[in-house]
Amino acid sequence: MNDTSTKESYSPMDPTLASPTRRAVLGLGATALSAGVLGACSSPDLSAVSLPDVPASYDGPPITLRFWNGLTGADGALMRDLCREFQAEHPAIEVEMFAIPWSSFYQKFPAAVVSGLAPDIGLMQNFHVATNAARGVIISLDEVAERIGLSEDSFSATVWRSGMVGQRRYSIPLDVWPDSLFYNRRVLADAGLDPDDPPQDRQSYEDTLEALADNNVAGHWLPAIDPQGVGRGFDSVLWQMGGELYDEEGSRARFNEPEGVEALTWLVERIRAGHSRQNVSGGDANVAFKNDLNAFMWGGPGALINDFRAVPDLDWAVAPLPLIGQTPASFAGSHQFVVMRQRSFEAGRLAAVYTFLDWISSNSLRWADAGPVPARRDVVESAEFAALDAQSSVAEALDQVRFYPLIPGIFDVQSTILYPAISTVLLQNAHPQQALDEAALRADHLLEENRQKYAEALA
Amino acid sequence: MSTTAPARPTARPPEQEVPSRPRDARLGHPLTPYLFLAPFMLVFGVFMLFPALYGLWISLHNWDFFLPNRPWVGLGNYLELFDPTSLTAVQFWESMRATGLFVLFSVPFLISIPLGLALLLNRNFAGRNFFRAVYFAPYVLGVSVIGLLWQYLLNANVGLVNYALGQLGLEEPIAWLTAVPWVWVSLVGVTVWWTLGFNTVVYLAGLQDIDGTLYEAARVDGASRRHEFWHVTVPGLRPVLLFVLTITILASANMFGQAYLLTGGAPSNQTRTAIMFIAETGLEQFRIGVGAAMSYILALLLIGVSALNFLLFRRQEMK
Numbered sequence: 018m019n020d021t022s023t024k025e026s027y028s029p030m031d032p033t034l035a036s037p038t039r040r041a042v043l044g045l046g047a048t049a050l051s052a053g054v055l056g057a058c059s060s061p062d063l064s065a066v067s068l069p070d071v072p073a074s075y076d077g078p079p080i081t082l083r084f085w086n087g088l089t090g091a092d093g094a095l096m097r098d099l100c101r102e103f104q105a106e107h108p109a110i111e112v113e114m115f116a117i118p119w120s121s122f123y124q125k126f127p128a129a130v131v132s133g134l135a136p137d138i139g140l141m142q143n144f145h146v147a148t149n150a151a152r153g154v155i156i157s158l159d160e161v162a163e164r165i166g167l168s169e170d171s172f173s174a175t176v177w178r179s180g181m182v183g184q185r186r187y188s189i190p191l192d193v194w195p196d197s198l199f200y201n202r203r204v205l206a207d208a209g210l211d212p213d214d215p216p217q218d219r220q221s222y223e224d225t226l227e228a229l230a231d232n233n234v235a236g237h238w239l240p241a242i243d244p245q246g247v248g249r250g251f252d253s254v255l256w257q258m259g260g261e262l263y264d265e266e267g268s269r270a271r272f273n274e275p276e277g278v279e280a281l282t283w284l285v286e287r288i289r290a291g292h293s294r295q296n297v298s299g300g301d302a303n304v305a306f307k308n309d310l311n312a313f314m315w316g317g318p319g320a321l322i323n324d325f326r327a328v329p330d331l332d333w334a335v336a337p338l339p340l341i342g343q344t345p346a347s348f349a350g351s352h353q354f355v356v357m358r359q360r361s362f363e364a365g366r367l368a369a370v371y372t373f374l375d376w377i378s379s380n381s382l383r384w385a386d387a388g389p390v391p392a393r394r395d396v397v398e399s400a401e402f403a404a405l406d407a408q409s410s411v412a413e414a415l416d417q418v419r420f421y422p423l424i425p426g427i428f429d430v431q432s433t434i435l436y437p438a439i440s441t442v443l444l445q446n447a448h449p450q451q452a453l454d455e456a457a458l459r460a461d462h463l464l465e466e467n468r469q470k471y472a473e474a475l476a
Numbered sequence: 477m478s479t480t481a482p483a484r485p486t487a488r489p490p491e492q493e494v495p496s497r498p499r500d501a502r503l504g505h506p507l508t509p510y511l512f513l514a515p516f517m518l519v520f521g522v523f524m525l526f527p528a529l530y531g532l533w534i535s536l537h538n539w540d541f542f543l544p545n546r547p548w549v550g551l552g553n554y555l556e557l558f559d560p561t562s563l564t565a566v567q568f569w570e571s572m573r574a575t576g577l578f579v580l581f582s583v584p585f586l587i588s589i590p591l592g593l594a595l596l597l598n599r600n601f602a603g604r605n606f607f608r609a610v611y612f613a614p615y616v617l618g619v620s621v622i623g624l625l626w627q628y629l630l631n632a633n634v635g636l637v638n639y640a641l642g643q644l645g646l647e648e649p650i651a652w653l654t655a656v657p658w659v660w661v662s663l664v665g666v667t668v669w670w671t672l673g674f675n676t677v678v679y680l681a682g683l684q685d686i687d688g689t690l691y692e693a694a695r696v697d698g699a700s701r702r703h704e705f706w707h708v709t710v711p712g713l714r715p716v717l718l719f720v721l722t723i724t725i726l727a728s729a730n731m732f733g734q735a736y737l738l739t740g741g742a743p744s745n746q747t748r749t750a751i752m753f754i755a756e757t758g759l760e761q762f763r764i765g766v767g768a769a770m771s772y773i774l775a776l777l778l779i780g781v782s783a784l785n786f787l788l789f790r791r792q793e794m795k
Binding site for chain 2: 119124127128152154241242295298305426428432433440444458459470471
């Protein structure tokens with residue numbers, strides 16, 4: 018039986034649940050029915066949000082804020098700690114955090130907003146902000162930023178601007194996670210290479226990989242199949258080659274231009290040259306790295322720093338990505354706070370939300386423990402941050418971070434069109450030019466459809 | 477599911493009912509059966525009928541759940557799917573091809589292996605119940621469990637299967653999850669291992685329903701084992717076979733979890749099944765209108781295949 022829904026429907030009810038009364042069941046059924054019908058039929062409200070006058074601080078009765086995010090790993094535990102610390106300082110405000118895997122987070126929270134069950138605050142990856150702004154499920158935060166006294170001066174410019182959609186701000190950056198070069202020092206040392214001097218340019222990177230190959234080590238396991246990471250290396254190299262993924266309006270794909278082809282050719286060459294194993298999927302590179310079979314991994318500090326730190330005896334360090342092209346660039350993402358649209362906003366509740374945003378932004382140094390680099394410049398420049406070895410190495414790349422363009426629907430184009438094409442090439446089933454051309458055609462189609470779809474919402 | 481008919485109520489007591497009682501009082505109020513059906517109909521209506529009709533309505537629009545503007549496009553979504561120059565159509569039919577291939581590869585195994593197993597498990601031997609449980613056991617696992625399990629086992633570079641094959645002297649690691657034809661071997665193999673228990677149990681119930689005297693009669697007439705199988709077992713199992721075939725085709729055509737978790741559609745979307753593509757279009761890109769149109773095309777095809785199934789079996793029976 019391949020249909021899981023059928024199976025799940027047979028699962029017996031949890032006997033530990035108190036059996037509900039008949040009235041409750043009927044009531045629940047009626048509510049679900051009406052909510053379902055109404056929720057399904059009514060179209061969402063995109064009208065301008067008018068916010069009440071919000072007092073400077075929250076001084077009402079105890080209140081619980083609902084905070085949704087996709088931090089399901091060790092970072093989630095740290096965020097929960099931060100929420101508790103916040104509550105210790107603000108006893109009237111409790112922050113109840115729900116962590117939902119990112120992929121379902123972006124499906125569930127818009128649905129929650131549309132059906133009137135919106136959480137108060139959310140944390141999302143910056144490349145989803147424009148999409149959700151266009152959907153009208155998050156509200157503009159221009160005023161909020163002003164109130165808590167955040168401005169471009171306090172952030173690195175690229176990160177701060179990545180919260181903007183058109184002329185308006187929709188999110189407050191918490192952190193930034195540029196893809197970085199993680200290297201296994203023991204593997205390098207065993208091959209007679211200097212474990213303290215990771216290669217930082219194309220020539221030395223290729224030489225290092227060649228030296229490793231001579232020692233029968235595939236030095237850079239390049240995932241050919243990976244829902245998250247397969248294309249990020251390509252993005253970085255493409256930008257380094259001086260290419261662009263899309264044109265400025267986000268209406269046309271440019272990744273099939275010579276720079277993109279060159280980038281992808283370089284990547285697939287690594288596999289052909291034996292610098293990477295073939296058919297590497299998802300977590301293999303990581304497993305190999307932890308078992309001293311792989312020297313280099315390109316990845317985000319948010320996931321990897323915590324992950325590697327938890328492995329005893331793993332001798333690793335991190336540096337910015339090597340410069341394969343001419344212009345330094347690293348793919349990066351950023352977690353950003355958003356405020357969900359409510360059917361109606363209460364002044365007190367908003368005051369509590371602002372208080373939380375203010376507090377967590379000021380205390381983002383603690384968040385660096387989870388791996389990413391805090392978005393606030395004062396935090397990155399602090400002595401405490403400098404004491405975090407790995408994180409501060411990653412932060413060296415802050416000037417070269419690149420984000421996806423801030424257009425609605427962009428992540429779908431990347432994840433459902435471009436990345437599968439990269440995957441096809443890395444599995445050596447197509448030539449770079451051919452695969453990228455085909456993907457560009459599809460991407461143009463979806464970009465155009467997205468543009469029409471979201472045009473009205475953004476107007 | 478058992479094919480045994482519920483025991484018929486024994487013949488009514490011969491004495492006459494109290495004559496004065498009107499007929500419908502004995503049968504109850506005419507609405508009674510409908511009241512008994514009502515709870516199911518409510519669930520059916522809310523979770524099946526309404527969504528199905530509503531989906532049809534959605535498929536006629538350029539629909540995004542989260543946007544207020546949902547322009548009417550009539551049959552536009554359907555026409556796009558039959559337009560050979562449309563990229564969506566090309567991908568959709570690619571995914572339909574993947575689904576078709578999976579059905580083609582998996583159904584014969586899912587029909588024949590459980591039948592053989594059921595024949596074995598229907599014999600008398602010590603530990604029979606233990607083996608019945610063993611073969612059924614994987615079926616109780618969820619798709620995410622088997623997905624994760626086999627992903628570890630079949631991984632080309634760090635998986636246990638390739639490690640074992642390597643120990644046996646196989647030099648080149650097999651790309652179980654990333655190259656044709658291995659992806660199909662993996663998907664079909666995992667699915668057969670996972671779900672064969674269900675069909676086996678259905679066959680077993682069917683076998684136990686065949687009248688033992690038929691076998692005795694056949695033996696008296698000098699039938700061999702092979703004759704018994706073809707002339708007693710198979711005809712006796714016909715209704716069960718029809719059920720198993722239909723349900724297996726439908727289940728295989730709805731394959732999603734295994735490919736989603738194991739191959740992610742790799743290589744080059746060759747194992748991206750129709751359901752996967754529909755989910756991607758509708759629930760990731762939120763192009764729900766097109767996604768709904770695809771679902772209806774798939775549903776119509778499946779209805780067609782099932783109807784054909786019934787027709788073929790009926791013609792056989794008429795012969």
